[in-house]
Amino acid sequence: MNDRPDAEVLIIDDDASMRKALERLLQSMGYRTRTFSSAQEFLNTDFPPGSVGCIVLDVKMPGMSGTDLQEELKKRDLPFPIVFITGHGTIPMSVQAMKHGAVDFLEKPFDDHALVQAISRAMEKGRQAMAFKREIRELEERYRLLTPREREVLALVVAGMLNKQIAAELGTSEKTIKVHRGRVMEKMQAGSLADLVRMAEKLNISTS
Amino acid sequence: MWAFCVDAHPAFRCKDCSRSVLRPADKQQISLALFSQCGLLILPDEIYLSLMTAKRKHTATPALMTACTVFLLVAAAAFSPAYALPSAWEEYRGWIVGIMLGVFVLGLLVVVLFQRKNGQGIEIQHEDLERLMRERTAELEADLEAEIERGRIAQEALARSEADLKMVQEVAVVGGWSLDLRTNELTWTNGVYDVFGLPRGTPLDYEKFLSFVHPDDAEYVNESWSNALEGAQYDIEHRILADGGVKWVREKAQVEFSDSGVPLRGSGIVQDITRRKQAEEERHVLRRQLAHVSRVTTAGELTAALAHEINQPLAAILANAQAARHILDEKEPDMDELHAILDDIINDDGRAREVIKRIRSLLRKESANKDRMDVNRIVEDALRLVERESRFRGVAVRTELAGGLPPVAGDPIQVGQVVINLLLNAMEAIGEVSEPPREVTVESRMNGKTEIVVSVRDTGRGIGGNAVRSVFEPFFTTKETGLGLGLSISRSIIEAHGGRLSAADNPGRGATFSFSLPVMQRNA
Numbered sequence: 095m096n097d098r099p100d101a102e103v104l105i106i107d108d109d110a111s112m113r114k115a116l117e118r119l120l121q122s123m124g125y126r127t128r129t130f131s132s133a134q135e136f137l138n139t140d141f142p143p144g145s146v147g148c149i150v151l152d153v154k155m156p157g158m159s160g161t162d163l164q165e166e167l168k169k170r171d172l173p174f175p176i177v178f179i180t181g182h183g184t185i186p187m188s189v190q191a192m193k194h195g196a197v198d199f200l201e202k203p204f205d206d207h208a209l210v211q212a213i214s215r216a217m218e219k220g221r222q223a224m225a226f227k228r229e230i231r232e233l234e235e236r237y238r239l240l241t242p243r244e245r246e247v248l249a250l251v252v253a254g255m256l257n258k259q260i261a262a263e264l265g266t267s268e269k270t271i272k273v274h275r276g277r278v279m280e281k282m283q284a285g286s287l288a289d290l291v292r293m294a295e296k297l298n299i300s301t302s
Numbered sequence: 303m304w305a306f307c308v309d310a311h312p313a314f315r316c317k318d319c320s321r322s323v324l325r326p327a328d329k330q331q332i333s334l335a336l337f338s339q340c341g342l343l344i345l346p347d348e349i350y351l352s353l354m355t356a357k358r359k360h361t362a363t364p365a366l367m368t369a370c371t372v373f374l375l376v377a378a379a380a381f382s383p384a385y386a387l388p389s390a391w392e393e394y395r396g397w398i399v400g401i402m403l404g405v406f407v408l409g410l411l412v413v414v415l416f417q418r419k420n421g422q423g424i425e426i427q428h429e430d431l432e433r434l435m436r437e438r439t440a441e442l443e444a445d446l447e448a449e450i451e452r453g454r455i456a457q458e459a460l461a462r463s464e465a466d467l468k469m470v471q472e473v474a475v476v477g478g479w480s481l482d483l484r485t486n487e488l489t490w491t492n493g494v495y496d497v498f499g500l501p502r503g504t505p506l507d508y509e510k511f512l513s514f515v516h517p518d519d520a521e522y523v524n525e526s527w528s529n530a531l532e533g534a535q536y537d538i539e540h541r542i543l544a545d546g547g548v549k550w551v552r553e554k555a556q557v558e559f560s561d562s563g564v565p566l567r568g569s570g571i572v573q574d575i576t577r578r579k580q581a582e583e584e585r586h587v588l589r590r591q592l593a594h595v596s597r598v599t600t601a602g603e604l605t606a607a608l609a610h611e612i613n614q615p616l617a618a619i620l621a622n623a624q625a626a627r628h629i630l631d632e633k634e635p636d637m638d639e640l641h642a643i644l645d646d647i648i649n650d651d652g653r654a655r656e657v658i659k660r661i662r663s664l665l666r667k668e669s670a671n672k673d674r675m676d677v678n679r680i681v682e683d684a685l686r687l688v689e690r691e692s693r694f695r696g697v698a699v700r701t702e703l704a705g706g707l708p709p710v711a712g713d714p715i716q717v718g719q720v721v722i723n724l725l726l727n728a729m730e731a732i733g734e735v736s737e738p739p740r741e742v743t744v745e746s747r748m749n750g751k752t753e754i755v756v757s758v759r760d761t762g763r764g765i766g767g768n769a770v771r772s773v774f775e776p777f778f779t780t781k782e783t784g785l786g787l788g789l790s791i792s793r794s795i796i797e798a799h800g801g802r803l804s805a806a807d808n809p810g811r812g813a814t815f816s817f818s819l820p821v822m823q824r825n826a
Binding site: 102109111112114115116118119121122123154156157179181201203204205206 | 613615620624625628649693694750
């Protein structure tokens, strides 16, 4: 049942009894768990980069609420997928949470299947997010290898300009552009122009 | 000769028929007495008048007879030598007889003169009398006419006042009645017949009246009337069955008693107060509904916290139970863990039950009880209910509860509701202020010997000058989601308990709401 050995479910709830029960339930289903009694305690914990897992988060807590923590995690660029649990949810509250990227919003008391499904989805989303993030990081590293001139050429290439046009734009020969372009494809490890365009999109390089 | 004289004397003859008015035996006596008719002169007026009356009526009165006899005896004593005078007077007998004779002669003269003058005098007196009679009659006639005139005016005034009364009775839907307690005859004015919806003039008695009284009120009416017959006040309100429906009437009556204290007659008024009663009842229902609404509103404001509190243990129970199932599915279930799980389930169930119990008591709809209550306990219970709310809002709640407070009389649920309301208001007020301190202080203390004061002090933004006056008005609110009923209902609850609820801004920051409750009387 375990999605991945290094994936942890991080339980954040101010109610000790609930925390304990959740921990037991998830462990009995084979998850590794860690519990936190408040949002602050969670934020004070150091997570090794590349940590995977999902958060099961109580919405209403004294001090920093679940939704506050969600915003804070976003700010800190910590891509933990969140499953919210709430004792008394309101529609605006759940809409807000979902908009901000929550995976699910479970109202207490909830069924173990519903919780497992939500956690599985969250884990999957977490993995995707992690993969996406890793890819971006790789692309950024490759992009960093480009010279300023090569970056200019890349931007114009993905904008759909021909070598000739680019040469005119940059005030150089078509042959020089051809060399730059070859280097860009090589450094970015792009197999085709389409590949390069996709990479540029992911890197949010203007194509206009 | 005296007898003849007496017989012939006009004083003893009827003026009209000239017959003697005296019996023969009387004549003998009177003739003697008439020795000196001057005796008549000295007769008192009334005897003289009796004589005159006797003359008219042909009779002589015993008084006259007695007077004459007395005179006769005196005269005889003077004349007869057989009567011995005191020896000192014996030598003057001749003088005495002489004087008596002189007196006699003088008396005759006087009688003749008197008789003549008297005749004239009577005539004059008669005339005077008649004149007087005429004058008096005229006076009386004038008086009578004046009296008749006055009567007529009074009659008119009475008619007018009766018309006025009738109008008043019609407008006020009121009628009068009178019950003769000796004959049990009950008389109603038309107004009463109209109120009871009976044809006017239907014969009535007390029992018949009772038969129209609402069965649930009959005993009360009968008892009140019995008390009235013993001198108690009779001013009651009860229902009657009239026109196929139920009406409310007010009755007020007075009982007349004889000198010996026997009730003779009861009379009173009946007023149809159905509309007033309906309005009262509607007001009452409205007030009750309002109180309920406020309770529900207060509850509604608490629902978020309470639902969370109920769902929390429920969710924990479910998660624990499901965990237990997974553990049981294992090859070697961890029995210690299962035990721990079951213990936690039992604890959480207790938590949920506790919350439900609190909600139930909050929503209870019964009207005010008058229990002995401990104010500090009410405050502490209320604090437990809003504890979670205060943690969420990050508000510290401090208590300064005086020890050894005497009990107060009232409904702990209602007063608790007031405390909760004040606490929630205080926290909400602090919610709008960010700088510390963020705290609510609940204080209880004695004020003098007769009342306990509970105050809730916050460090919020305060009420603000003008609003202090209007915060207790219904539907006054500064909250977006508030109904504006909490404080108004709180005040009516406190006033129903004989206390006061007041508000004031603090000198520094925030506001203080305080209420007082009278200390329970020892004998209550």
